[in-house]
Amino acid sequence: EGVFVNQGKNSLTDGVINRSKRMMLDTLGVGLLGTRTAVFNKALKYSQLFTSRERSSVWGQSDIILPPHYAAFVNGIAVHSMDFDDTWHPATHPSGAVLPALLALAETLPSQPSGLDLLLAFNVGIEVQGRLMRFSKEAYNIPERFHPPSVVGVMGSAAASAKLLGLSPEQCIHALAIAASSAGAPLANAATQTKPLHIGNAARGGLEAARLAQIGLKGNPAILDLDRGLGVYYKDYSPSAMADSAVRAYKWILEDQDVAFKRIPAHLGMHWVVDAALAAREKLQNAVGKFDLSQIRHVTLRVPPSKYVNCPLPATEHQARHSFQFNACTALLDNKVTVASFGDAQIGRSALKELLGKVSLETPEDNLPSFDKMYCEVEIATHQGPSYTARCDTFYGHWRKPLTLKHLVDKFRVNASSVLCTVGVEGVIDVIGNIERVADCSILGSYLRMTSNQEHLDRMRIL
Numbered sequence: 001e002g003v004f005v006n007q008g009k010n011s012l013t014d015g016v017i018n019r020s021k022r023m024m025l026d027t028l029g030v031g032l033l034g035t036r037t038a039v040f041n042k043a044l045k046y047s048q049l050f051t052s053r054e055r056s057s058v059w060g061q062s063d064i065i066l067p068p069h070y071a072a073f074v075n076g077i078a079v080h081s082m083d084f085d086d087t088w089h090p091a092t093h094p095s096g097a098v099l100p101a102l103l104a105l106a107e108t109l110p111s112q113p114s115g116l117d118l119l120l121a122f123n124v125g126i127e128v129q130g131r132l133m134r135f136s137k138e139a140y141n142i143p144e145r146f147h148p149p150s151v152v153g154v155m156g157s158a159a160a161s162a163k164l165l166g167l168s169p170e171q172c173i174h175a176l177a178i179a180a181s182s183a184g185a186p187l188a189n190a191a192t193q194t195k196p197l198h199i200g201n202a203a204r205g206g207l208e209a210a211r212l213a214q215i216g217l218k219g220n221p222a223i224l225d226l227d228r229g230l231g232v233y234y235k236d237y238s239p240s241a242m243a244d245s246a247v248r249a250y251k252w253i254l255e256d257q258d259v260a261f262k263r264i265p266a267h268l269g270m271h272w273v274v275d276a277a278l279a280a281r282e283k284l285q286n287a288v289g290k291f292d293l294s295q296i297r298h299v300t301l302r303v304p305p306s307k308y309v310n311c312p313l314p315a316t317e318h319q320a321r322h323s324f325q326f327n328a329c330t331a332l333l334d335n336k337v338t339v340a341s342f343g344d345a346q347i348g349r350s351a352l353k354e355l356l357g358k359v360s361l362e363t364p365e366d367n368l369p370s371f372d373k374m375y376c377e378v379e380i381a382t383h384q385g386p387s388y389t390a391r392c393d394t395f396y397g398h399w400r401k402p403l404t405l406k407h408l409v410d411k412f413r414v415n416a417s418s419v420l421c422t423v424g425v426e427g428v429i430d431v432i433g434n435i436e437r438v439a440d441c442s443i444l445g446s447y448l449r450m451t452s453n454q455e456h457l458d459r460m461r462i463l
Contacts, residue, residue, distance in 0.1 A: 034078035097153030115438030125160025150185035157206020177219025279390030424450030
């Protein structure tokens with residue numbers, strides 16, 4: 001309750017505000033890029049079957065509107081469609097379930113919220129996720145049974161939506177209770193087109209929960225305290241009471257725990273193996289003067305144990321995004337991994353399949369399945385005899401080695417410019433960069449609809 005009630009706009013520190021801006025900008029960028037994916041377009045086609053009096057925008061679409069909960073749904077799917085969104089510790093994707101819900105909801109309010117209103121609600125949604133995950137030691141590890149955003153993401157979406165709606169403390173509690181009954185998605189659907197739906201469903205479910213609580217629907221107010229409540233998702237769930245934030249200044253988790261931003265559109269664990277593979281490749285090339293696939297006799301990957309990212313022969317883009325083997329071999333073959341690496345033509349290359357056939361995977365006991373403790377090591381054994389080994393303990397983009405603001409903005413520009421015109425791209429950057437001073441956050445939605453096609457049409461009208 002303290003997260004909802006006692007947190008005024010002045011409780012956000014400069015550190016939290018700056019980290020939130022980075023999260024928002026990155027989420028919008030990967031979401032815009034995600035509107036070009038097959039899974040997004042299938043979800044959009046389905047969602048367009050529905051209409052309502054309330055209407056919200058679809059990112060990167062100049063002329064498409066949907067009922068608010070469906071706008072949250074498809075925009076959330078876009079964010080996670082390429083597994084390019086941020087990752088937190090304990091393990092979850094914190095922003096993708098929250099920001100789409102807030103922006104869809106904001107468009108329906110009689111009075112448009114300010115940027116600071118949006119920023120505070122966003123942080124409430126992030127904070128609730130962080131608090132809930134800290135009730136379990138299991139949550140600190142790479143997940144094994146449930147996809148975390150489907151569990152805590154829907155709770156964060158509900159909390160953020162409740163804050164933006166200005167619900168009473170009692171209504172907020174019931175919003176979380178209602179949201180908990182929409183929680184949970186099995187990891188068996190990782191590496192499929194259904195995984196992005198986990199984020200979309202979390203955004204939609206949380207928004208719906210807050211709106212239902214607003215009109216008086218009630219759930220079990222003790223949902224967060226019970227083993228048969230949220231505790232069903234974590235074997236060691238042990239909730240504890242929050243300190244009274246009315247007595248002392250509230251300390252946001254984001255203040256101490258930064259997020260990771262991805263440089264490649266793949267599961268976070270792939271970043272370690274890619275960086276290690278690139279370093280091992282460089283050692284081999286420096287030693288013999290060139291890199292040739294025929295030099296390689298065998299490749300050994302030493303990674304943490306995690307079944308759903310052990311995919312020896314991926315056949316689809318979603319499997320490739322969850323394959324240590326694919327990402328290591330792509331890095332070795334191409335000396336890079338990019339958005340284009342996950343296309344069907346790249347996945348089906350004979351040279352890549354040949355190299356994948358030379359890979360084995362080991363899971364050393366000291367390599368723990370935690371994004372805060374894991375490492376990846378790549379060893380290339382050559383036909384000539386020598387082996388070349390490199391290890392990555394912390395990749396660039398991890399919370400211990402964060403992306404510079406320039407690199408984060410560059411990532412956004414590249415992603416967003418695939419959909420938006422230049423005015424739209426730069427407008428989003430400007431609004432997010434000054435979000436705490438924006439009087440009416442509807443301007444953000446306007447920029448998110450400025451597509452390249454719309455710019456062309458506008459020019460034609462002028463001519």
